[in-house]
Amino acid sequence: MRVKRSVAAAGALILSLSVAPRVLADPTAEDRAAADVLFREGRAFVKQGSYALGCSKLLASQKLDPMAGTLLALADCYELDGATASAWATFNDAEATARKAGDGRRSKEAGRRAGLLEPQLSRLVIEVAPEARVEGIEVRRNARPLDAAMFGSAIPVDPGEHTIEAAAPGKKAWSTKVVVEPKPGQKTVRVPLLEDAPAPGRAARAPVATSAAPPASSWSAQRTVGLVLGGVSLAGIAVGAVFGLETLSKMSEARNQHGCTNDDPPRCDAEGVKLHQDANTTANISNVAFAAGGAALVTGLVVFLTAPSSDAVPSTVLEVRLEPPARAVAAGLSLRGSF
Incomplete structure (x- = not known):
């Protein structure tokens, strides 16, 4: 490619022209010393192929101590890095700077490089x-x-x-x-034609809160209570089933192993009598649990199905208490709520 060939051919020239006459008298001795160090470091990075870092060093050098030679090296770095527009503009700056300083060689070289690069922009x-x-x-x-x-x-x-x-x-x-x-x-x-933005006043309007009550929800507190009662009913039914199975087990053991029957209780031995009594106790608990579970299920369904779509100010008190029998002869379930 013609541009790449020109870059390679001009590399030696740029290096030979690296010590360029200063076009401004403002930099201090320290500025010039720092600029020289940055220039050398920048050229070293360019040789290594680290173009981004090399260009940044050369640009910093140019800011400290503006020189036409530094501009040529910076433009060359931009071109190698693929920044063609930046390279073209910097070659033009170098041409103008060198021409103003009376440096014909650098002015001619910078103009030549800019001309080669322009068709590739x-x-x-x-x-x-x-x-x-x-x-x-x-x-x-x-x-x-x-x-x-x-x-x-x-x-x-x-x-x-x-x-x-x-x-x-x-x-x-x-x-x-x-x-x-x-x-x-x-x-x-x-x-494109820009769209109109919404008026600030419309966006800023918001409902004025009149109380500390929580916002209404499509899921009301009453429905939540209904679900809780449904859970309680399942627990009661489960308890009834457990004690019912235990009752059947005790009665079967008393009948099969200890000769206890409803028709001839005197044949029960002492262990059979105790099993028979325990079976009566567990049967009572099972019956009470089933009854409480059924009642909770019916109540929960009623509460859930009659709940409104939302509660403006939810106010719910629910107390659920499962009371085990004091002497394993009865059980109770207490429910109290208000909406």
Whole structure:
């Protein structure tokens, strides 16, 4: 590629011209010393292929002690790093700086490199239609404001991703991203007519709270109580089933192993009598648990199905108490609630 061949051919020339005459007398001796160190470090990084770091060193050197030779080295670094627009602009700066300082050799070299690079530039066109140019509109490329005179012009840019943003008073902000390929040509981005932003007063309005009550919910507290009663009913039924099975087991053992029957109780031995009595106790507990579970189930269904869709001010008191029998002869379930 012609540009790459020119880069290689000009490398030796740039190195030979690295000690350039200073175009400004402002830098101090310390500034010049620091600039010299940064220049050498920058050129070393460029030779190693660390272009981003090398360019940053050379740019810092140029800021401390502006020199046409440093500008040439910086432009060369930009080109090697693929930042063609930055390289082209820096070659042009170097040409003007050297020409102003009367340095014909550097001026000619910088102009030659800029001329070789210009046909290879990637360009970006940002169009803003007249109807989209509302009062106060500001368009930015990579966070930097663009002058309205640049709208519609094919501006050289470095290849890569660019962010285009537009904003105006009373309008919704707009942004897009565009990827510019590293090859000659141009891409176009069109800024649309910005949409109106909602009025601040409308967005700021909110309901005024009149009490500390929690907001209404489609799931009311009464329904929650209904579910709790349903859970209690399941527990009661489970308890009844457990004690019912135990009752059957004790009666079977008393009948089969100790000769106890309902028709002839005297045949029971002492152990059989005790098993028979225990069976009566567990049967009572089972009956009470089943009854309590059934009652809780019916109550829970009624509470759940009659609940309103929401409770403006939930106020629920629920007390559930399962009372085991004091002497294993009875059990009770107590429920109390208000809505």
